[in-house]
Amino acid sequence: MKKNIRIIISGGGTGGHIFPAVSIANAIKEQHPEAEILFVGAEGRMEMQRVPAAGYQIIGLPVAGFDRKHLLKNISVLIKLMKSQIKARRIIKEFKPDAAVGVGGYASGPTLKVAGSMGIPTLIQEQNSYAGVTNKLLAKKACKICVAYEGMERFFDKEKIILTGNPVRQNLLNQQMSREDAIRSFNLDPTKKTVLIVGGSLGARTINNCVLNGLDQIRQSGVQFIWQTGKFYINEAKEKVGQAENYPMLHTTDFITDMAAAYSAADLVISRAGAGSISEFCLLGKPVILVPSPNVAEDHQTKNALALVAKDAALYIKDAEASEKLLKTAIETVQQPETLKKLSTNIAKLAFKDSANTIAEEVWKLALKYRENHEH
Numbered sequence: 001m002k003k004n005i006r007i008i009i010s011g012g013g014t015g016g017h018i019f020p021a022v023s024i025a026n027a028i029k030e031q032h033p034e035a036e037i038l039f040v041g042a043e044g045r046m047e048m049q050r051v052p053a054a055g056y057q058i059i060g061l062p063v064a065g066f067d068r069k070h071l072l073k074n075i076s077v078l079i080k081l082m083k084s085q086i087k088a089r090r091i092i093k094e095f096k097p098d099a100a101v102g103v104g105g106y107a108s109g110p111t112l113k114v115a116g117s118m119g120i121p122t123l124i125q126e127q128n129s130y131a132g133v134t135n136k137l138l139a140k141k142a143c144k145i146c147v148a149y150e151g152m153e154r155f156f157d158k159e160k161i162i163l164t165g166n167p168v169r170q171n172l173l174n175q176q177m178s179r180e181d182a183i184r185s186f187n188l189d190p191t192k193k194t195v196l197i198v199g200g201s202l203g204a205r206t207i208n209n210c211v212l213n214g215l216d217q218i219r220q221s222g223v224q225f226i227w228q229t230g231k232f233y234i235n236e237a238k239e240k241v242g243q244a245e246n247y248p249m250l251h252t253t254d255f256i257t258d259m260a261a262a263y264s265a266a267d268l269v270i271s272r273a274g275a276g277s278i279s280e281f282c283l284l285g286k287p288v289i290l291v292p293s294p295n296v297a298e299d300h301q302t303k304n305a306l307a308l309v310a311k312d313a314a315l316y317i318k319d320a321e322a323s324e325k326l327l328k329t330a331i332e333t334v335q336q337p338e339t340l341k342k343l344s345t346n347i348a349k350l351a352f353k354d355s356a357n358t359i360a361e362e363v364w365k366l367a368l369k370y371r372e373n374h375e376h
């Protein structure tokens with residue numbers, strides 16, 4: 001009997017890598033329900049929780065990132081990398097994938113390297129306008145490289161590049177809940193203007209400090225807020241905000257599982273400029289104030305943000321100026337319907353539709369070709 005096609009998807013570390021991976025898996029399953037998919041992540045990282053929650057099996061590698069400040073610590077990182085390669089080889093031998101997909105993040109390094117060396121076709125997906133280190137290393141062996149920005153030939157072989165945009169979780173696009181119901185699901189008032197504050201999948205200190213230092217401003221604004229702090233900042237936030245009754249206009253949480261509801265509720269979003277978040281704002285036409293993180297490789301979030309600002313599709317506040325300007329700008333903007341409409345129309349024009357399906361089709365082509373040439 002012929003065995004089903006099997007695909008490994010590897011990577012993670014942050015939501016920006018995990019959610020595109022889940023969305024590619026969903027698209028493969030939708031197109032080919034018989035496909036078997038296995039995720040390979042990094043032990044202890046966010047994917048070990050989020051991927052099973054999305055309904056997929058995941059195996060963790062003992063991989064860690066290089067410490068650029070304390071070089072001696074990297075000896076243990078190297079040992080972990082070797083162990084991860086051995087484990088990845090075992091996983092691949094047992095699962096026998098027909099193709100492997102890498103979405104960036106620690107685990108995709110050893111997994112795709114081993115897959116490539118065993119002759120299994122690989123596809124990588126680069127979310128940002130600046131290529132990550134892992135993806136640059138994996139690019140040489142990769143068959144296809146799916147990107148979300150133009151000009152990526154400066155990192156990758158032009159022949160391999162496909163401009164697909166970033167895949168977005170399907171449930172965000174098929175959201176049925178009304179704005180009113182969505183706002184009620186956060187225990188807020190549907191008659192009030194609502195601002196969603198997100199700091200990427202892990203939260204953002206600068207944005208959180210703006211909220212903590214602006215609690216009086218928030219109380220007096222007449223506007224309400226859904227605030228995602230990230231898991232590292234939630235205790236401090238809860239302590240300062242106290243009981244929910246103290247600030248009925250502020251819904252505070254460490255992580256929002258139902259982002260579809262959060263986007264439906266929001267008249268305006270305040271956010272870091274991670275590539276995945278930006279793709280969501282484009283697809284949903286969300287007016288947004290971007291505060292790029294200055295702590296990422298090559299300042300790529302500023303580049304992500306400026307690409308939108310150049311098209312009048314987002315407002316932009318520098319991290320260093322956020323404490324002074326952010327809340328004031330948000331409270332003013334959310335009460336200006338014309339500005340919101342203009343931002344929404346302009347950002348929607350930048351959306352890439354169908355990214356996950358396009359990538360899934362490419363993965364499938366690679367897998368079928370491999371299967372034709374190899375009987376398991």
Ligand SMILES: CC(=O)N[C@H]1[C@@H](OP(=O)(O)OP(=O)(O)OC[C@H]2O[C@@H](n3ccc(=O)[nH]c3=O)[C@H](O)[C@@H]2O)O[C@H](CO)[C@@H](O)[C@@H]1O
Pocket residue numbers: 014015016017019104127128198199200201202228254255256257259272273274275276277278280293296300301
């Ligand atoms: C600090 C850091 O290294 N950030 C990088 C990371 O961002 P990060 O992991 O923050 O990723 P993105 O902004 O790209 O995406 C965040 C994702 O998390 C989801 N979400 C967010 C908050 C929440 O409470 N619930 C939830 O589900 C969003 O809907 C989105 O799908 O990967 C991105 C994509 O490679 C990069 O562009 C970012 O620079």
